[in-house]
Amino acid sequence: MDDFSEEIEDIDLIEEDEVEAEAIPGELYEHFRVIVDKGQALIRVDKYLFERIVNASRNRIQQAADAGCVMANGRPVKSNYRVKPFDIITVMMDRPRYENEIVPEDIPINIVYEDQDLMVVNKPAGMVVHPGHGNYHGTLVNAIAWHLKDNPEYDANDPQVGLVHRIDKDTSGLLLVAKTSDAKTNLGLQFFNKTTKRKYNALVWGTVEENEGRIEGNIARNPKDRMQMAFFTDPNIGKHAVTHYHVLERIGYVTLVECVLETGRTHQIRVHMKHIGHVLFNDARYGGHDILKGTHFSKYKQFVNNCFDICPRQALHAMTLGFVHPRTGEEMLFQSELPEDMTLLLDKWRGYISNRELE
Known part of the structure; x- marks a missing residue:
């Protein structure tokens, strides 16, 4: 981690220690995985994921696909890839998945x-x-x-x-x-x-x-x-x-x-x-x-x-x-x-x- 990253990581940290896994350069980490149902009709992968990943926008999914992070059966696919029955669809990122996903909560601020x-x-x-x-x-x-x-x-x-x-x-x-x-x-x-x-x-x-x-x-x-x-x-x-x-x-x-x-x-x-x-x-x-x-x-x-x-x-x-x-x-x-x-x-x-x- 470079000096800039260390400085920003350390600014005004909260009391409760947050232990997050460090990313390994070149490594990809699985954030989402699903095996497509046998009765699934052909559908674009971005639409398919949008309907299944909570709090993810379709635009963000398309960006992930453009970056090679959306995979079908272990190979990167574009947003217009048609999902087929029994496909294994995964979303892979260059950072570990957070232990605790942040869920929107209706709290006054x-x-x-x-x-x-x-x-x-x-x-x-x-x-x-x-x-x-x-x-x-x-x-x-x-x-x-x-x-x-x-x-x-x-x-x-x-x-x-x-x-x-x-x-x-x-x-x-x-x-x-x-x-x-x-x-x-x-x-x-x-x-x-x-x-x-x-x-x-x-x-x-x-x-x-x-x-x-x-x-x-x-x-x-x-x-x-x-x-x-x-x-x-x-x-x-x-x-x-x-x-x-x-x-x-x-x-x-x-x-x-x-x-x-x-x-x-x-x-x-x-x-x-x-x-x-x-x-x-x-x-x-x-x-x-x-x-x-x-x-x-x-x-x-x-x-x-x-x-x-x-x-x-x-x-x-x-x-x-x-x-x-x-x-x-x-x-x-x-x-x-x-x-x-x-x-x-x-x-x-x-x-x-x-x-x-x-x-």
């Missing part, structure tokens, strides 16, 4: 912007981005597949279209979706070349002393806990990662910061902020669901537990997304308001600190 090439979606916290490991349904990808089910050019199971980057299940905010392969290639290159604009708001434990800073250090799987990522100074371990941060507001024992990603690694903000001693508020995976700063009074402990209930996930929101439109060349910039749980959380902390100052 917040579409901020959409045109013929792309969509910008505002994902709520708690929604898994892509099916995998216990989350095979109800994901954002399933919802997008439903929204675009009548678009003959969009195949939810084709990796050449779809999400350009990802965010964790319990992170809210803006995501970019490519509706065409050309758009995904163009937008993917923008992420690879680090020309996109991505800003996150995060509430972290402790008082961040410096008004702004830069965190640089490789990120790799934590050898002691494979569900975590970890910070490494050894350049031979993990992948290079850079996060810039800027303090927006100091609120007693927590700080609201804006984080700007220069790279896009798994759990990057969560790992980098922990490295400098400021774990994200209520980030259970990295210890932020414990009371890390403050007093030992029971009243304070009750207050923090109430805060955990208000925002029952890591307080992280993908606020800003900017890129160049792949077709028009126009600079596109989108802003997302803080979700209600984070807004209520901040207001509760502000109220608590104000009351303490009056005492």
Whole structure:
């Protein structure tokens, strides 16, 4: 896999590991197979497959045939091939079949912007981005597949279209979706070349002393806990990662910061902020669901537990997304308001600190 592919694969990966088989160069993989009934009348193979393959457009099947991926009795055939009784019809691709085919599901999604090439979606916290490991349904990808089910050019199971980057299940905010392969290639290159604009708001434990800073250090799987990522100074371990941060507001024992990603690694903000001693508020995976700063009074402990209930996930929101439109060349910039749980959380902390100052 080349550097470009690795970079795009690693951008903002979701928490749940997705284990997919790697393609072997020159190898073909069977995606569909059927033995034609003995009573089948002569029919074009593209029409025959269209009636049998769920969520596949006739145009997409014709493209597969033109590429030599549709076979009858082990030999490639064109779209106008007439299927005969007892033919063995297969669809062969140059990539392994997904373990879990993406099925369109009627799930509401917040579409901020959409045109013929792309969509910008505002994902709520708690929604898994892509099916995998216990989350095979109800994901954002399933919802997008439903929204675009009548678009003959969009195949939810084709990796050449779809999400350009990802965010964790319990992170809210803006995501970019490519509706065409050309758009995904163009937008993917923008992420690879680090020309996109991505800003996150995060509430972290402790008082961040410096008004702004830069965190640089490789990120790799934590050898002691494979569900975590970890910070490494050894350049031979993990992948290079850079996060810039800027303090927006100091609120007693927590700080609201804006984080700007220069790279896009798994759990990057969560790992980098922990490295400098400021774990994200209520980030259970990295210890932020414990009371890390403050007093030992029971009243304070009750207050923090109430805060955990208000925002029952890591307080992280993908606020800003900017890129160049792949077709028009126009600079596109989108802003997302803080979700209600984070807004209520901040207001509760502000109220608590104000009351303490009056005492």
